Amino acid sequence: MCGVIGSFNRFQLQSHYLDEAVRCLSHRGPDDQGVWQDEYVKLGHTRLSILDLSPSGHQPMTSQDGRYCISFNGEIYNYLELKQELIALGHVFNGHSDTEVLLAAFAQWNTTCLDRLRGMFAFAIWDQQAQSLFLGRDRFGEKPLYYWYNEESFYFASELKALLPLLPTVPELDPVSIDLYFHYQYVPEPRTPLKGVHKLPAAHYLKVSRQNWEFAPQIYWSLEQISPVTGNPATLIRQELEKSIELVLRSDLPIGVALSGGIDSSAIAALAAPKYRDTLQAFSVGYPGRPAYDERNQAEALATSLKLPFHDVELTTEALVDFFPSLIAAVDEPIADIAAYGHYSVMQLAASRGVKVMLSGIGGDELFWGYSWVARAARISKLKYDYIQAPQWRARGIEVLQKVFQHSFYQKLGRSQKVPGYLQQWLQPGIDLSQMTLSPPERAVFYELSPDFVEALAYRPHLFTQSLWEQVPLGNPYGLFPLEPPTALDIPNQISQTLFQTWLVSNCLSLSDRVSMACSVEARLPLLDKELAELVIGLRKNQPDHRLPAKAWLKAALRGIVPDEVLNRPKRGFQPPVQEWMRAVVQENLESLKTGYLVKLNILSSSFIQSLTAEFSAQSKHTFMLYKAVVLETWYRQIVLSSQPIPCI
Numbered sequence: 001m002c003g004v005i006g007s008f009n010r011f012q013l014q015s016h017y018l019d020e021a022v023r024c025l026s027h028r029g030p031d032d033q034g035v036w037q038d039e040y041v042k043l044g045h046t047r048l049s050i051l052d053l054s055p056s057g058h059q060p061m062t063s064q065d066g067r068y069c070i071s072f073n074g075e076i077y078n079y080l081e082l083k084q085e086l087i088a089l090g091h092v093f094n095g096h097s098d099t100e101v102l103l104a105a106f107a108q109w110n111t112t113c114l115d116r117l118r119g120m121f122a123f124a125i126w127d128q129q130a131q132s133l134f135l136g137r138d139r140f141g142e143k144p145l146y147y148w149y150n151e152e153s154f155y156f157a158s159e160l161k162a163l164l165p166l167l168p169t170v171p172e173l174d175p176v177s178i179d180l181y182f183h184y185q186y187v188p189e190p191r192t193p194l195k196g197v198h199k200l201p202a203a204h205y206l207k208v209s210r211q212n213w214e215f216a217p218q219i220y221w222s223l224e225q226i227s228p229v230t231g232n233p234a235t236l237i238r239q240e241l242e243k244s245i246e247l248v249l250r251s252d253l254p255i256g257v258a259l260s261g262g263i264d265s266s267a268i269a270a271l272a273a274p275k276y277r278d279t280l281q282a283f284s285v286g287y288p289g290r291p292a293y294d295e296r297n298q299a300e301a302l303a304t305s306l307k308l309p310f311h312d313v314e315l316t317t318e319a320l321v322d323f324f325p326s327l328i329a330a331v332d333e334p335i336a337d338i339a340a341y342g343h344y345s346v347m348q349l350a351a352s353r354g355v356k357v358m359l360s361g362i363g364g365d366e367l368f369w370g371y372s373w374v375a376r377a378a379r380i381s382k383l384k385y386d387y388i389q390a391p392q393w394r395a396r397g398i399e400v401l402q403k404v405f406q407h408s409f410y411q412k413l414g415r416s417q418k419v420p421g422y423l424q425q426w427l428q429p430g431i432d433l434s435q436m437t438l439s440p441p442e443r444a445v446f447y448e449l450s451p452d453f454v455e456a457l458a459y460r461p462h463l464f465t466q467s468l469w470e471q472v473p474l475g476n477p478y479g480l481f482p483l484e485p486p487t488a489l490d491i492p493n494q495i496s497q498t499l500f501q502t503w504l505v506s507n508c509l510s511l512s513d514r515v516s517m518a519c520s521v522e523a524r525l526p527l528l529d530k531e532l533a534e535l536v537i538g539l540r541k542n543q544p545d546h547r548l549p550a551k552a553w554l555k556a557a558l559r560g561i562v563p564d565e566v567l568n569r570p571k572r573g574f575q576p577p578v579q580e581w582m583r584a585v586v587q588e589n590l591e592s593l594k595t596g597y598l599v600k601l602n603i604l605s606s607s608f609i610q611s612l613t614a615e616f617s618a619q620s621k622h623t624f625m626l627y628k629a630v631v632l633e634t635w636y637r638q639i640v641l642s643s644q645p646i647p648c649i
Contacts, residue, residue, distance in 0.1 A: 002028055002029040002045060002046055002047050002048055002059065002071075002072065002073045002074075002158075003022075003025030003026075003027075003028030003029050003045065003046040003073060003157075003158045003159070003162065003517075004025075004043075004044070004045055004071040004072065004073045004122065004123065004124060004145070004156070004157065004158050005018065005021055005022055005025060005043075005044040005045070005071070005156065005157040005158065005162050005163070005166075006018075006041065006042060006043040006044060006071060006124050006133075006155070006156055006157075007041070007042045007153065007154070007155050007166060008040060008041050008126075008133050008153070008154040008155075008208065009040055009041075009152060009153050009154075010040070010151075010152050010153070010154075010210050010213055011152060012039070012040070013037065013038075013039060013040050013041065013042060014153065018035055018042050018044050018166070019035055019044070020165070021044065021157070021162050021163075021165050021166055022035060022044040022045070022046060022162070024159070024161050024162035024165065025044075025046045025157070025158055025159060025162045026046055027517060027518055027519075027520055028046050028048065028073070028158060028159070028517045028520070029045070029046025029047040029048045029520075030046070030048065030520050031047050031048055031049040031053075032046070032047035032049065032058060032059075033045060033046045033047065034047075034058055034059055034060055035060070036060035036062070036069050038126075038128060040131065040210065041069075041126045041133060043060040043069060043070075043071045043124060043126060044060070044071065045059040045060050045071040045072075047059060048356065048517075048520055048522060049252075049253075050075065050251055050252060050253055050356065050357060050522055051075070051079075051096065051097050051098055051250070051251065051252055052095050052096040052097035052252065053252055053253075054095060054096075056094055056095025056096070056097065056100075057095055057096075057097035057099060057100075059071055059072060059099060061099050061100065061103060063103050063104070063107055064092065064094075066128070067107070067127065067128055067129050068103060068106065068107055068125055068126065068127055068128070069125070069126045069128070070099065070102065070103045070106075070123055070124070070125045070126075071123065071124050072099045072102055072103075072121065072122075072123040072124075073121065073122045073123065073143050073158055074119060074120045074121030074122060074123070074138065074142070074143045075098060075119045075120055075121070075522070075524070076098040076101060076102055076117055076118070076119040076121065077118050077119040077247035077248060077250060077529075078116075078117070078118040078119065078247060079097075079098035079101040079102070079119075080250070082101050082105055082116060082117075083101045083104075086101065086104045086105065086108060089108060091104045091107075091108065098119075102117070102121070102123065103125070105117070106125050106134070111134070111205060111207075111220070114136055114205060114220045114221070115220065115221075117138075117530075118247065118529065118530050118531065119138065119530075120138045120140075120142035120143050120524075120525070120528075121136065121137070121138045121143055122135075122136070122137045122138070122143035122144060122145040122158065122200070123135070123136055124156060130209065131209060131210045131211070132207055132208065132209035132210070133154070133207070133208045133209075134205065134206075134207050135147070135156060135200055135205060135206045135207075135208075136204075136205040136206075136220075137200045137201070137202055137203070137204060137205070138202065138203070139202060139203045139221045139530055139533075140202055140203075140363070140500060140504065140505060140509060140528045140533075141189070141201070141202030141203075141504075141505035141509050142509050142512070142513065142525060142528065143158075143513060144158055144159065144199065144510065144513055144514075145157075145158065145199065145200040146158075146159070146160055146163045146192065146197060146198065146199055146200075147163075147197075147198055147199075147200060147206070147215075148163065148166075148167055148171075148196055148197050148198070149208075149215055151213070154208055154215075155167065156200075159332045159514070160192070160194075160197070160332050160333065160639055160643070161329070161332055161639055161642075161643055163197065164197075164639070164640065164643035165643050170640060170641075170643065171194035171195050171196050171197055171640075172194070172195045173193055173194065173195070173601065173603060173636070174191065174192070174193060174194060174195045175464075175468045175471040175472050175603075176191070176471070176472055176473070177191045177192065177193050177194075178193060178464075178468070178603060178632070179460070179464070179468075179472050181193065181334060181336075181628070181632065182456050182459070182460070182463065182625070182628055182629075183447075183453050183456040183457070183460075184447075184453070184502065184503075184506070184507075185335065185336040185337060185452065185507065185628060186333070186334070186335045186336070186337070186506045186507045186510070187333065187334070187506065188501075188502050188506050189201055189202070189501075189505060189506050190217070192333070193333070193334060193632075193635075194640070200217055201217055201219075201501075202500075202501070202505050203219055203220060203221040203222060204217040204218060204219050204220065205217065205218055205220055206218070222497070223489055223493050223496065223497045223500075223537050224489055226534050226537045226538050226541070227538055227541075228538055228541040228542045229535060229538030229539045229541070229542060230539075230542055231539070233539050233543070233545070233553040233556065233557070234553065234556035234557045234559070235557075236535055236539065237532070237535065237536065237539075237553055237554065237556075237557040238557040238558075238561075240529070240531055240532045240535050241267070241271060241526070241532065241557060242271065243529075243531065244526040244527075244529035244531070244532050245268065245271045245272050245275060245526050246275055247526075247529070248272075248359060248524045248526045248529075249272060249275055249276050249277075251357045253355075253356045253357055254278060254281070254354060254355050254356065254357070255272075255276060255278070255280060255281075255355065255357045255358070255359065256280065256281040256282065256283050256350045256353075256355040256357070256358050256359070257269045257272065257280055257281070257282050257283070257308075257358065257359040257360075258283055258284070258343075258346045258347075258350075258358055258359070258360045258361070258523075259282040259283065259284050259299045259302065259303060259310075260284060260295050260298075260299055260361075261295030261297075261298030261299050261302075261566070261569060262295070262361065262566075262569070263361075263364065263551060263554065263555065263558070263562065263566060263567060263569075264361025264362075264363075264364030264365070264370075264527060265299075265360070265361035266302055266361075266562050266563075266566045267361070267364075267554070267558050267561070267562050268359050268360075268361055268526055268527070269282060269302060269303070269306060269308065269359075270302070270306060270558075270561050270562050271561065272359060273306040273307070273308060279307075279308070279309065280306075280308050281308060281309045281310075281311065281350075281353065281355055282299065282300075282302075282303040282306075282308045282309065282310045282311065283310075283311050283312070283346050283349050283350050283353075283355075283358070284296050284299040284300070284310070284311070284312045284313075284346065285312065285313055285314075285315055285342045285345050285346055285349075286312055286313070286314050286315070287314065287315055287316075287576070287577060288314060288316055291577070293576075293577070296312050298566070298569070299312075300312070302563070302566065305563070311349055311350075311353060312349075313345050313346075313348075313349045315341065315342060315345055315576070317577070317580055317581055317584045318584075320341050320581055320584070320585065321584050321585060321588050323341070324585055324588070324589075324634065325634055325637075325638055327340060327341055327344060328631060328634045328635050328638050328639075329638040329639060330344065330514055330515060330518035331510075331511060331514045331515065331635075332510075332514050332639060333510055333514075333635070334631050334632045334635040334636075335506075335507055335510060335511055335631070336624075336627055336628040336631040336632075337507055337511060338576055338578055338581050338582055338627070339511075339576055340511050340515060341576065341581070342576050343511060343512065343515045343516075344515035344518065344519070346358070347515055347516045347518075347519040347521045347523070348519045350519070350521055351519040351520060351521050355521070356520065356521055356522060357521070357522045357524060358516065358521055358522070358523050358524065359523075359524050359525075359526060360512060360523050360524065360525055361525075361527060362508050362509070362512050362523075362525050362527070362528070363504070363508075363525050363527040363528035364527045364551070364554065365551075366496070366499050366500060366503070366504045366508070367496075367527060367528070367532075367533060367536055368536070368550075368551040368552075368553060368554040369545065369546055369548075369550055369551060369552075370550055370551055371499075371550075372550060373449045373450060374446075374495060374499055375546045375547075375550070376432065376435075376449055377444070377445055377446045377449055377495050378491060378492040378495040378496075378546040379432050379546060379547065380432045380435050380436055380438075380445045380449075381444040381445050381446070381483065381491050381494075381495060382491040382492065383432055383436055384436045384439075384444070384445065384483055385483045385491055387436065388442060388483055411431070411434065435448075435449070442482055442483050443482060443483065444482075444483055444491070444494065444495065444498075446495065446498060452624060455624070455625070456625070459625055462605065462608045463604060463605060463608055463625075464603065464604065464605060465602045465603065465604065465605050467602045468602065468603055490541065490544070492540060492544050492545075492546040493537060493540055493541065495546075496537070496540075509525075512525070536553070539553070555567045579623060582623050582624060582627040583620060583623055585627060585630060586616060586623060586626045586627050586630055589630045589633070589634070590613050590616070590617070592633065593609060593613065593626070593629055593630055593633055594606075594609055594610060594613055596633045596637075597633060597636050597637065597641070598629065598632060598633050598636065604629065609629070612625065612626055613626065
């Protein structure tokens with residue numbers, strides 16, 4: 001796990017102080033760093049040594065014939081298998097790193113090497129012969145890659161805090177991205193909060209040459225390409241889980257697991273413990289007084305049954321408030337997910353115990369319908385699609401039923417916790433049908449089911465200044481894919497793909513990467529393994545599972561491995577005291593928000609912010625909206641204003 005950075009000039013390399021910018025990524029790679037350059041390109045790298053700890057793993061690394069040079073961040077889990085294949089093709093290796101294997105794979109197969117990689121990665125390879133630069137990013141976007149360009153220069157880096165000093169001027173905030181941020185609590189990629197700064201999207205590559213100075217990312221993997229799969233889901237998923245775990249345990253350093261009381265992390269611990277050549281260590285977080293949402297007891301009980309050393313840290317509100325500016329700086333992008341503090345604390349605890357590799361259950365909820373509202377979105381969108389395709393007489397009948405199901409009595413009955421489960425299940429189709437109108441005509445229903453997203457729509461007309469509104473296109477920027485035939489993907493898989501391309505990559509994976517790397521720890525996510533994901537999506541194409549109970553396939557695959565009490569336990573994960581934490585952070589930052597840069601730059605309406613803060617002080621209202629504003633304000637101060645351009649000579 002590492003940090004990558006580089007510059008590419010079309011005509012002649014401008015000698016930016018890239019060496020200084022490299023130091024901005026030292027937390028991503030404290031073990032080694034290096035810089036390589038030729039007439040047009042300069043590549044930098046910081047190394048967190050995980051595989052092949054010897055100098056032969058030093059980067060940037062050049063190929064044996066001198067044609068290619070690579071700066072690589074990530075892990076290629078199937079590097080040993082690829083290495084044997086490449087040796088059979090005549091390649092010779094000097095060391096034992098996956099970087100050398102990736103470089104040889106690119107030399108052998110060029111762009112199509114991406115199809116063979118099983119892992120997480122973001123890398124840049126300079127081809128001196130073709131005078132072209134190739135950048136690639138893994139399928140789900142576990143590893144980040146930002147870039148900026150103009151007519152003559154191209155810069156890229158693993159994090160904004162390293163990229164911004166290379167730019168000729170500090171970029172302005174992008175109004176469209178800021179509008180999106182206040183709805184999603186993050187900026188969906190490939191956008192960033194800053195004008196002209198882009199993310200290379202997950203499952204894409206970018207090839208730039210001196211002769212063809214164009215910047216058009218190309219997709220190399222998508223759910224549409226996955227072939228349908230037949231067979232028993234529980235058996236097949238169990239087999240693929242076993243393989244995924246075996247691959248992520250390849251490490252020359254100690255490995256730990258981030259363990260909560262939930263299914264995903266418990267599954268990883270239970271599968272990994274007997275396979276690991278050493279003793280797996282478990283790490284968890286808790287809260288003062290051990291409230292009901294504190295899962296340390298459950299996590300420790302599982303760790304004890306698996307004979308794993310268990311470590312925990314107790315998180316206080318006061319510590320969060322004190323650490324908050326540093327946390328925002330570590331996250332590198334404005335992401336208003338309060339759970340970031342818990343994830344950071346787990347990684348920090350692991351680092352303090354000498355553990356540099358941590359297994360995490362991130363991705364399980366997204367792959368296996370762990371969120372009830374996402375499964376509902378799939379059901380409702382499928383109903384809406386069927387309605388659009390229905391004959392006119394049937395459509396009219398559906399409209400009549402909609403009005404019945406939208407009646408307040410039916411809605412209360414269908415949502416009441418006092419109604420027996422079997423009756424709720426019988427009423428649910430009517431509830432689903434009544435919500436088809438939540439989204440615009442012929443559009444899928446998705447984020448309209450998220451209360452925070454809907455709440456932001458109500459704030460939107462008042463939150464921003466007129467000058468910002470003039471730069472935001474008219475219309476609804478949040479519309480999802482159209483419900484029109486023929487569809488390349490069935491509706492449930494389109495919903496899954498949308499979840500992957502928004503929440504998973506821009507919130508969950510961005511947080512996972514930044515907080516772990518801030519602690520110089522590598523996070524590995526076996527539930528986002530390429531082969532496992534393709535198996536689940538392929539099975540789903542033949543036998544849809546969105547109407548089954550949450551994580552039904554995963555639970556079936558884990559029977560006999562994970563205790564039944566864990567499989568049947570309600571989902572929680574690392575769940576912090578959300579309202580208490582957010583209120584404390586907002587209270588601490590009220591004054592700086594009212595007179596801050598977002599107001600000075602005419603982004604947020606000063607009068608509306610004054611109104612919100614007054615009502616917050618009096619009645620604790622508007623907490624989450626104000627928390628999002630505080631995160632953005634703090635991020636601007638910590639990342640943008642502190643990143644002054646480095647002069648070039």
